[in-house]
Amino acid sequence: MGAALPVGEAVPEDGSLPEGHDVDRAVSFSAYVHVPFCRVRCGYCDFNTYTSGELRGARQDRYADDVLAEIALAGAVLDRAGGRRPASTVFFGGGTPTLLPPGDLARMLRGIAEQFGVAPGAEVTVEANPDTVDDRVAETLAAAGVTRLSIGMQSAVPHVLRTLDRTHRPESVAVAVAAARRAGLAVSLDLIYGTPGETLEDWRASIDAVLELEPDHVSAYALIIEDGTALARRIRRGEVAMPDDDLQADMYELVDGRLGAAGFEWYEVSNWARTDRARSRHNLAYWRGTDWWGFGPGAHSHIAGVRFWNVKHPAAYAQRLAAGGSPAAGRERPDAATLHLERVLLRTRIKDGLDVSDLSDAGRSAVAGLIADGLIEGPAAVRGRVIPTLRGRLLADVVARALTE
Structure with missing residues (x-):
């Protein structure tokens, strides 16, 4: 029945987002x-x-x-x-x-x-x-x-x-x-x-x-x-x-x-x-990392920089909605360091890649070594993109770790 839900802050009965977290209509x-x-x-x-x-x-x-x-x-x-x-x-x-x-x-x-x-x-x-x-x-x-x-x-x-x-x-x-x-x-x-x-x-x-x-x-x-x-x-x-x-x-x-x-x-x-x-x-x-709302028991959502997740069991989910409340079990607001780490982890898994300018100084310093090790594409890196090679895809965690340590 799935892994345990994260522990987070409480969600208001009406499901409202925290103050200061407003929708950016330019984000899909x-x-x-x-x-x-x-x-x-x-x-x-x-x-x-x-x-x-x-x-x-x-x-x-x-x-x-x-x-x-x-x-x-x-x-x-x-x-x-x-x-x-x-x-x-x-x-x-x-x-x-x-x-x-x-x-x-x-x-x-x-x-x-x-x-x-x-x-x-x-x-x-x-x-x-x-x-x-x-x-x-x-x-x-x-x-x-x-x-x-x-x-x-x-x-x-x-x-x-x-x-x-x-x-x-x-x-x-x-x-x-x-x-x-x-x-x-x-x-x-x-x-x-x-x-x-x-x-x-x-x-x-x-x-x-x-x-x-x-x-x-x-x-x-x-x-x-x-x-x-x-x-x-x-x-x-x-x-x-x-x-x-x-x-x-x-x-x-x-x-x-x-x-x-x-x-x-x-x-x-x-x-x-x-x-x-x-x-x-x-x-x-x-x-x-765009916005999405996950409907249903145990579903996770990401809206305007806030992550929240629903109660897991279908019966508890139905009961909360029948009572007129939100089915959300908790939420979190990731800080800048967490968002940076996640961006590197996710963007280095896709062919579109990660912009080198999104890396920290230490991350940019690691790029040359990753090229030498055959883990990211050299020509793409020269153009300012971090894109994994076939070997880099097999060792995706190694690539991400090198760029974030």
Whole structure:
């Protein structure tokens, strides 16, 4: 059910932002909607998600109404802080958003449009498990204004899917992609590499399957073993092996090379797109530090320099909104040093890079050494940008540490 929430300062009952934190209308605004429902809990997952047996008083069939109540509250908060802005991106994540009736997703999107507006040409994404997408679902979402489906493929190899506790069959991915294409939706496929027992040949087979489906966008994430998950317990008992760092590095180089040869370009350490337009503009909003409001239990928001987060359980979330109050559990106002550190950490993960002028004197002094070590691109640094090389992407934490120590 996810990691513990941060400890922060209390949030007023009406959710108002602190004095002096007014909206900058020149900064773009995004909306994230967390749908915390899953049929089963995958063994590696540490997200704030719940199966039907874990809901304890929450009503999945009333969830859209709960989120719509928070959307209305957000509109009032933003009015007091200087005004609303149309959403340039909207993202329904989870959990499994497509476990809800597509009409409920459409209602929540309509609520966002009514409260804030949705900018012309906005990117609107829905995450989906492959076995929850058919023509009816895809067509309903497209008619509601969804533009993009992000499909949790994870692997094309049955034994890897079993280790991850994924419930779909490999062939379900092609069915979901075809339905999305018929509805006119862009398609992103999400992969995980480094699963215990997964070989380099298994990983090659998954990449081959992705390329055969011709998506617009691919995400590939190294498996991280989170404390408290079922997979962590299996590793602790010796049932499966811990992921191998060297094998994961080989897998990253393989996917980067294969995708590059097929016409994809990396734009963030774990993300590749066929065109600039196919990049996930919603995730870029996070990496660039713009404003977003996260709706739903456990969702995090960043508005006008303030970060706040909602209570985690769907029942507590619904109860607070039913009582007319904010579902926020706490908030924080990062200081300049924290913001600088985060900017370096995030901007050195994306192809757009970080402006050298954003670095401290010590950070600028480290640039030459990073070029010599083959971790950042020399020509880009001469032009004033810090952009990681392939080796630098594999050692992203080393790059960030050198630039911030």
